[in-house]
Amino acid sequence: MIDKQYIISRFIKYVTIDTESNPENPAFPSSENQWDLAKVLEKELNEIGMQDVELDENCYIMATLPSNLNYEVPTIGFIAHMDTSPDFTGNNVKPQIVENYDGKDIILNAAKNIVLSPDYFDDLLQYKGQTLITTDGTTLLGADDKAGITEIVSAMEHLIEHPEIKHGKIRICFTPDEEVGKGAHLFDVEKFGAEWAYTMDGSQIGELEYENFNAASALVTITGKIVHPGYAKGKMINSLLIANEYIAAVPAEEVPEKTTDYEGFFHLHDVKGNVEKTVLEYIIRDHDLDIFEKRKYLMQKIAFDMNEELGQDLISLDIKNQYFNMKEKIVPVMHIVDIVEEVMKDIGIQPLIKPIRGGTDGSQLSYKGLPCPNIFAGGHNFHGRFEYVPVESMLKATEVIVGIAKSIPEKYK
Incomplete structure (x- = not known):
């Protein structure tokens, strides 16, 4: 032919x-x-x-x-x-x-x-x-x-x-x-x-x-406060350490390298940060629309609960749908x-x-x-x-x- x-x-x-x-x-x-x-x-x-x-x-x-x-x-x-x-x-x-x-x-x-x-x-x-x-x-x-x-x-x-x-x-x-x-x-x-x-x-x-997947991006921004480390007790807020806690709160088994077929995931694909500010870039994926919405809600809930525990709004979240x-x-x-x-x-x-x-x-x-x-x-x-x-x-x-x-x-x- x-x-x-x-x-x-x-x-x-x-x-x-x-x-x-x-x-x-x-x-x-x-x-x-x-x-x-x-x-x-x-x-x-x-x-x-x-x-x-x-x-x-x-x-x-x-x-x-x-x-x-x-x-x-x-x-x-x-x-x-x-x-x-x-x-x-x-x-x-x-x-x-x-x-x-x-x-x-x-x-x-x-x-x-x-x-x-x-x-x-x-x-x-x-x-x-x-x-x-x-x-x-x-x-x-x-x-x-x-x-x-x-x-x-x-x-x-x-x-x-x-x-x-x-x-x-x-x-x-x-x-x-x-x-x-x-x-x-x-x-x-x-x-x-x-x-x-x-x-x-x-x-x-x-x-x-x-x-195909339902898809969204999630930008997690953590605000810290830099103080001379020698005099930092009770004053410094290290956004990098808060970022570590946020990452640990996202389900560790629900990532690309551990999922297949119809299993969705959270994927942390970029981290930029210092003591004053850390930004985490995630993508969220799932074939099931209801589970997809629950994934987005979970990321928001993690931020809300951590802010409550910290006593101030240091974590902000911007989620944008990409395709369905x-x-x-x-x-x-x-x-x-x-x-x-x-x-x-x-x-x-x-x-x-x-x-x-x-x-x-x-x-x-x-x-x-x-x-x-x-x-x-x-x-x-x-x-x-x-x-x-x-x-x-x-x-x-x-x-x-x-x-x-x-x-x-x-x-x-």
């Missing part, structure tokens, strides 16, 4: 463009280098024959593949994001191609003794005999989500080159800043004009997801998930329907009126030096997109 080498070349072209987003910059996009990939994609979409190609002032790219039917069917969409995570550098990515993977350790960087090993990453063993693309151990790869972009562009090109494949109108969009939580903020759902869409932003082959579980918006239109499940089975993929332990653009888009489940893009070990993607998974994801496009006329004739 799709030429393997063509997929490899397209993917490598995208990942060697640095698009790391910047969580500290409120602008759209949050990093200027996202425009570099956006302009490449704008040009490429025009070259392959997509219509209505538009790169807007906020770095969102939309384009249309017109229907080739003589009757009306729902317009559907496919979405991927252009930015890579700021958790690890995406500058100067040097992809390495491992042909016919033998199931053994992969030396990413001999000089720095960086090894991608199935002893630690046992998912590798699923891909014996396949072609893997890895990093050189000094950067992330960017399969999250340039694999998704590769698959969408390749599927659209295939449909254009094969007009005998009947399909309805398809809209595509590539977004900036998904990795910093803003990818859907300025997404124009009305202009996109699809009844539903799919983000190509999952991990291993077969993943199909329509549930898209399941509520997908369940009423479950046929859009069923379509993908059927397509996967038809082409020999075992669907892996499971909750996302995170969020996607699709979560926010679902609440903006565009139901948007998530489909695998094929990569593993996102956001770090051990990221890799099997080329065969990208080929299969491309085939899934084409299969979905083909299935719509059959279901709505």
Whole structure:
């Protein structure tokens, strides 16, 4: 169907463009280098024959593949994001191609003794005999989500080159800043004009997801009082020690490294402080909305009880909701998930329907009126030096997109 080498070349072209987003910059996009990939994609979409190609002032790219039917069917969409995570550098990515993977350790960087090993990453063993693309151990790869972009562009090109494949109108969009939580903020759902869409932003082959965390951030600010330590008795208030007490009051077993599946967590991801002031940055996650609300209440109660014990309001808490579980918006239109499940089975993929332990653009888009489940893009070990993607998974994801496009006329004739 799709030429393997063509997929490899397209993917490598995208990942060697640095698009790391910047969580500290409120602008759209949050990093200027996202425009570099956006302009490449704008040009490429025009070259392959997509219509209505538009790169807007906020770095969102939309384009249309017109229907080739003589009757009306729902317009559907496919979405991927252009930015890579700021958790690890995406500058100067040097992809390495491992042909016919033998199931053994992969030396990413001999000089720095960086090894991608199935002893630690046992998912590798699923891909014996396949072609893997890895990093050189000094950067992330960017399969999250340039694999998704590769698959969408390749599927659209295939449909254009094969007009005998009947399909309805398809809209595509590539977004900036998904990795910093803003990818859907300025997404124009009305202009996109699809009844539903799919983000190509999952991990291993077969993943199909329509549930994600409810998410909030929590900023805990503790105010202390500095006094010369030699004369501090009864006067000094050490915000660092109060911060330690607050951290100890949060359930120690309900953290990312000790939870899985539908289990939620509190995650302390940053601490800045001195005697006078300490700031704790948490994220709060849970699939269950009631438990999610209880988690937020618990953090507030800890602050309230400690302030009562201290006899003054030294601890303040600022909790902000970030996104919600898209399941509520997908369940009423479950046929859009069923379509993908059927397509996967038809082409020999075992669907892996499971909750996302995170969020996607699709979560926010679902609440903006565009139901948007998530489909695998094929990569593993996102956001770090051990990221890799099997080329065969990208080929299969491309085939899934084409299969979905083909299935719509059959279901709505």
